[in-house]
Amino acid sequence: MKRITLLIVLLWQVCLAxxxxxxxxxxxxxxxxSKVLGSDREYTIYFPKSYAVEQDRKYxxxxLLHGMSDTDKAWFWRGHAGxxxxxxxASGEAVEMIIVSPNAGGSFDEGHWNGYFDMPGWKYETxxxxxxxxxxESTYRIIGDKAHRAVAGLSMGGGGATSYGQKHTELFSSVYAISALMTIPQRGAAQPSKPGDKLAILTQSVIDNSCVKYVEEAxxxxxxxxxxxxWFVDCGDDDFLLDRNIEFFQAMRRLQIPCEFRVRDGGHTWEYFHSALYTCLPFVSRNFGKVIP
Known part of the structure; x- marks a missing residue:
């Protein structure tokens, strides 16, 4: 009898826990x-706690775009986005949302393409x-309108997120760029070491899709x-891309396009990228459901 009573108590405690x-x-x-890329493409996706139980709810x-040489898993393995x-x-600073990171990279040493733009041999933007x-947005329960869709990223992905937001203002309510590759001066461009050099092709695609030039020519x-x-731009004071981020902000400011800009202590590191999420996720949360006329 004592054993049965103990078992019942233990089961009750498990149920309570x-x-x-x-x-x-x-x-x-x-x-x-992907038929466009002619290959299998990976993505990593985060589901909030309520997703499994609130079957009729959309989010x-x-x-969330990763940086050069990383993959879709980086934001969750190294940045701990989940x-x-x-x-x-839990603290009420962000709303429940789905976060998805597509794979647009990998190691150059292993021959992987990198980049979020269309370029010869890699039509990633398409x-x-x-x-x-x-x-x-057809596979998962997503609201699927501008007011409830945002894009963010770091480094190469920060430039990709900014460019995507520029070219498709009808799709995104907010853009958060972290240590972003906004542009590359022509004098600093990587030169091809051989035909089909993927780093040089990526470099040229960033120049061709300059986020700074897009604003200047508006x-x-x-x-x-x-x-x-x-818009929100976030870059460390020791980041080698700081000047490019300043150039972007100045271009936006000259045209009186509202853009929040933060320069915090730090460099081009995962410590900085991770810390940016504590501002990024509340920022996109505040702007979900709002449409600027």
Whole structure:
């Protein structure tokens, strides 16, 4: 009898503990085939705690872009984006959202392409808009409008996020650029070491898609479009890309396009990228559901 009573008590305690813990957030990695790129492409996706239990609920989404030579897993393995998201939701500083990071990189030594733009042999931007975004938003329970969609990224991904927000103001409510590769001066461009040099091709694509030049060349219609997005630029005072981020902010300021700009202590490191999430996730949360006229 004592053993039965003890077993009942233990089972009750387990049930209580489970009730206190409740559902947990999840981070998963998946693969699907891209016809545009002619290869299987990976992505890593974060689901908030309520996703598994609130079956009729749809969520805002943040597309979180990684940096050069990294992959879709970097933001979650090295940047701990899932853990930060859980902390901020628990504290009320961020709303529940889905976060997805697509793979646009890998080691150059292993022959991988890098970059978020269309370039010879790598039509990644076409892939993102014609395959990846539609696939994600039809596969998972996502609200799927401008007011509930944001894009952010670091370094190469920061420049990619900024450019995506510039070219597709109708799709994103906010853009958060971390230590962003906004442009590359022609004099600093990597020179091809051999035909098909992937680093040189990537470098030229950044020059061709300069985020600074896009602002500087804006006409009245483009200015209006850019003002419909909430912009935030975040770069360390020891970052080698700081001048490029300053140039972008100055271009936005000259055209009176609102853009928050923060220079914090730090360099081009994961310590800095990780810390930026504590500002990035509340920023995109505040702007979900809001449409700038």
């Amino acid at each position: 489970f009730a206190q813990w409740g559902p947990q957030s999840k981070v998963e990695s998946h693969t699907f085939h 805002p989404i943040l597309y 853990e930060v998201m859980d902390q901020l939701v 892939f993102f808009y014609t395959e990846f975004l539609p696939y994600i 006409d009245d219609e483009r200015k209006k479009q850019l003002r419909s997005v909430n």
